[in-house]
Structure formats: structure tokens, C-alpha cells
Amino acid sequence: MAFKNSVWAKRIAKTVGYFVAIFIIAMLVDWYRSADIETTVPEQSTTLRTLQGDTVDIIERSKEAPVLVYFWATWCPYCTVVSPMVDGIAEDYDVVTVAFSSGADEKVMQIAQQKGYEFATVNDQTGVLARRWGVSVTPTILIIRDGEVQSVTTGLTTSLGMRARLMLAR
Structure with missing residues (x-):
């Protein structure tokens, strides 16, 4: 019986080790990718107009x-996974989304409607907002x-993870 417990303990320790390693790698990747992100909201980006017509x-x-x-x-495959979660978070928190280099307003609105997204969206057709913020990767939150x-x-x-970050910022 002690042998079985030893095998399970090793498996559990190995699994926990993998999760810790993945977590550390993810944190390092975020740190590296966020090096160019502005730490304050860029002045030219304070007031934006959404596709829904709101300021x-x-x-x-x-x-x-x-x-x-x-x-x-x-065009972002990862965004198809993250966007529905952001849409759900928008029910409880203030969310502004920026469609980065995604085409004309009509195209972005059509895709958002097809997917059922209800979050406020600013269309950054040329990527100028993303550059101002230092964003080069999608999705970026x-x-x-x-x-x-x-x-x-x-x-x-x-x-x-998004909800925890929002709660920590309160």
C-alpha cells in the first residue's frame, strides 16, 4: 500500500510542478510582451467613439x-476564445474593446453581431491606437x-484571471 501512495505522491508532485512551470512561463511571457505597453492612458486615447455611437x-x-x-x-484565433469571456465580464464590469486592424466598421460590427458580442467596441482600422498604447499582440487585456x-x-x-485582476485594481 505504501508503494501505491508513493507512486501517486510522485504523480501529483510532477503535475503540480508542470502547472507551476507553465504559470511561471506565462508570467514571463506577459512581462516580456508588456515591456512596450504605456503605463498611463495615452492622451490621444482618452476619449474614443465606439461603433455603437457612444463616446x-x-x-x-x-x-x-x-x-x-x-x-x-x-482575424485572431485566440480572440475567438477570449472574446466570449470578455463579453461575459462586460455584464459586471466596465469594458471597452478595441478591434485592432480588423477592417471597416461594417465588417467589425457584422462579426460582433454574428458572435453575439455586446461589449462596446472601438474600431482601430489602421492600428494607430494599438501603437499609441504599445500593443503589438492580440489579445491584449x-x-x-x-x-x-x-x-x-x-x-x-x-x-x-480577468475578474481577479479587476478585483485587485479596486
């Missing part, structure tokens, strides 16, 4: 509560509080 002031909104800013693209970037995540992430 969004990220700095003002971030004074009341943290704002999740989500850079995504219609920024948590903004009081006009300052509190957290940066790139690539795949979880709803739980």
Missing part, C-alpha cells in the same frame, strides 16, 4: 472603478484604474 472616456471611467480595455482582432495601467495580460487567459 468613451477611459480616464474618467477608471476614476470610478477599474476598466478592462481589450485589444482584439477579427489592460486593467486601467485612475488612468494608470494596473495589469497587462497577453494571449490566452481565463475569465477568473
